[in-house]
Amino acid sequence: MTNYYALWIPSYQEEVPTIQRDKLDEVILRDIPGSDTIRLKGEIDRTSFNIHLCYQINKAEWNHLYFICTDRQQTDGFIFYALEMEDHETETDFVRSRLSENLPKSIYHYFKEFFHIHSLHATGEDSLLPVYHSKESIGWNNDQTRKSVITPIIKAYTDKFDGFYRQGRDNLQQCTTAICQNREVTKNIHNLRNLLHDGYRVKREMDYCRFILDKHSEVLDEELLTRIEKAYQNFLTYYMDLDFWFHAYLDTINFSDSKASKKWGITGGLLGLLSILITLFLEYKPSKPDTVREQLLKADSLIQVKQDNMSEKLEQLINSYRPDTIPHAVSDKNKKTKK
Structure with missing residues (x-):
């Protein structure tokens, strides 16, 4: 046999x-x-x-x-x-x-x-x-034989694109909803990245599927050809939405990080400049021998006031900037931009 x-x-x-x-x-x-x-x-x-x-x-x-x-x-x-x-x-x-x-x-x-x-x-x-x-x-020259060989392959691709579209659509909805509600933002952006990576690999597989379709579409049923095209277009729509939202939220996080970094940089610069000015003031300002102690006390008081003021501002900044959330205003704006 x-x-x-x-x-x-x-x-x-x-x-x-x-x-x-x-x-x-x-x-x-x-x-x-x-x-x-x-x-x-x-x-x-x-x-x-x-x-x-x-x-x-x-x-x-x-x-x-x-x-x-x-x-x-x-x-x-x-x-x-x-x-x-x-x-x-x-x-x-x-x-x-x-x-x-x-x-x-x-x-x-x-x-x-x-x-x-x-x-x-x-x-x-x-x-x-x-x-x-x-x-x-x-016999590969027989149309019926080629149909019997090619049809299961195209059906497998159809099921794969449909499966990724349906599951991916639900995952995308869950991630974007959580981000808009300021829940585990960083984790969900990572999830979007992983979904995008998986989707990219499936998207590239269409190159294989398209190749075999171009070679043998004449032996396939129109119904199957319609199904594979619809499955891929649905998947591609989901993939484009996924790509849009991932980069939109990533840009929002980067923008927040950038603003926070600038604030910390400016704050540090102000503290450094303040220290230099105080040092110069103490070192070069003329003073009488019997008033040196008084001037030092005034300088210490000035430093303490400025440090207290800076500490208060830094604490406000820390409290207002939570790395794992997105400001509501920005999040709401992003929600309104989706068409």
């Missing part, structure tokens, strides 16, 4: 999948329920693109599988493999049984590491993409 698999190596330009590494580190599978510990290690032949996969279940001996590369596309990043197994093997071996039904996403993701450089996103961001499995040889 032979199983056939169509693996898409995410790309955003026309190219034959290029081998980036010919040997992968050992990993432990995490997504196969009902099994014990399964370890993988693999290597690829740079000439034939054939993959030698070794796996171990618990502490048993290592088993070997040989995936034969049957074709690789130059224009869209697809690569095709065949795996031959005896029927009795699938009945006694859990891994072979699963492979006879489909290629688990964890193994697919492991294979992609031979070829794929995560230039637009972090490792693992594309691990939810499905792989196509068939009991018959895959």
